[in-house]
Amino acid sequence: MTEPMGFTRWAAAHHVRAALVGARRRGVDVAPLLERAGIEEHALADEHGRVPAAQFVALTKALWSALDDELLGLCSAPLRLGTFAMMTHAVVHCSPDLRTAVRRADRFYRLFPAGPRFSLTERDSVARVEFDLSDYDDPDRFAAESLLIVWHRSASWLIRRRIGLDEVELGYPAPPHALEYGLLYGTTCRFGAAATAVSFDRALLDQPVVQDEAALRAFLRRAPWDILARMDYGQEVSAQVRRLLNQALGAGAEAPLPGPEQVAARLAVSPQTLRRRLSAERTSFQQVRDQLRRDVAVSALARGDTSIEELSARLGFSEPSAFHRAFRRWTGATPRSYQGSYQEANRDATASGRQASRSA
Structure with missing residues (x-):
């Protein structure tokens, strides 16, 4: 099993608390969900506390089921379970390269009221993907962090190569856990930017989509583990x-x-x-x-x-x-x-x- 992503083998307690905000807002009793995931509530009180990443993944799955919402209740409308899977099917089977995959995923999500919004621009040697976070009720910035992580890990998975980010722009002030952003994204993170976006080498957009139906089934079966993983493709x-x-x-x-x-x-x-x-x-x-x-x-x-x-x-x-x-x-x-x-x-x-x- 791979090591979980920016969470490494552990998830920071503040990420776990933030993941529960939408459920609590909707009146869901989160105590049974934490118990099912093996997380003790006292472990979340410590600002520097962490829980095993496997437990965080289990909690994410429990929240998905309880809310029937892949956005965990943090957007103005739910994104029903299975939406991400349908998007990946549409992308894997119809995209010759990463550029096409990114644009196709954006068009797919725009079919849904609460679908993530992102746009790709290219200039000189730089590719930039900007995210629209205006529809999120996200005081802890968990949805923003998650959206960037999901996009980055999914795009890397498609071309079977980790996409090195040149810069991450965050369109909001630095949160209390700002020091962890370098761990999450592995690059320079600039807060208070005009928009939330990631930049990387434009040449990567020409990389072919190399995943197939069998790989996609395995990817979805393990979700969200591989999304929260620092993926090791072996060739890097x-x-x-x-x-x-x-x-x-x-x-x-x-x-x-x-x-x-x-x-x-x-x-x-x-x-x-x-x-x-x-x-x-x-x-x-x-x-x-x-x-x-x-x-x-x-x-x-x-x-x-x-x-x-x-x-x-x-x-x-x-x-x-x-x-x-x-x-x-x-x-x-x-x-x-x-x-x-x-x-x-x-x-x-x-x-x-x-x-x-x-x-x-």
């Missing part, structure tokens, strides 16, 4: 680098994290070739390594099964202070406060359970 050099680094981390703390020269040797290319190929994918060895370090750190600290000092050494930092600086840059919190928030939540849950047992 960045994906190969990440796998090799992840294997090294799995070998234990005694095995140092390999550098670009060692990874290049494993891939049977020169360091210069590796650097050039990663640059063509709009990333670098440092970025791939830092993204993996971040994902592993967040997961380990949430589990609480290793000390910060051990984790720092395992991730190849020269000293814990360097790890502290990096983690704060990634998440906005220090490793100790992040880990402490989970320990506190677990203590509260244990105390609540004991109190309930005594009351019974």
Whole structure:
């Protein structure tokens, strides 16, 4: 199973809370939905809290069923279940390239009162897709974030290649969780822009749609997991680098994290070739390594099964202070406060359970 997208292996608590807004607005009792997904409500109270991504996916499915709305009650009218599936059928079978697929998807959704609205423009070497969010009642910006993620992951899936975004423009002020936007989209995010849009290399629009009926059935069967996934198509050099680094981390703390020269040797290319190929994918060895370090750190600290000092050494930092600086840059919190928030939540849950047992 692939690692979930910007959520990595975990979904931020504020995303989970935001996903429930539309259901609560419509009078749906969300407690049974959280229970069905295996999410304890106390875990959502911590601003730095996270829940396993698999539980977030399960909650999304439960909300879809309860609301019969793929937009989770955040738009002026519901988008009935099955609409996205019909759009993908229309796109996969009738689009020779990504350009045609994007335009066809836009025309399809305009048939529905609450369909997502987006428009494609091309100028020089840049392709830009702008999104119309005027019909969303979305105080937490969850619908806006989700729409961009769904578009980006679906488009990448169609051409079986991750689309590197040059810039993400957000037509609203920076939210409290703005630091996480870099994790969600993997590029520069500019708030307070005139519109909400993503920009990328125009040449990608010429890439052929390579998915077929069998792949589409599997894609829809796994939904929304693949939509919320950092998809690894296997052929990208960045994906190969990440796998090799992840294997090294799995070998234990005694095995140092390999550098670009060692990874290049494993891939049977020169360091210069590796650097050039990663640059063509709009990333670098440092970025791939830092993204993996971040994902592993967040997961380990949430589990609480290793000390910060051990984790720092395992991730190849020269000293814990360097790890502290990096983690704060990634998440906005220090490793100790992040880990402490989970320990506190677990203590509260244990105390609540004991109190309930005594009351019974």
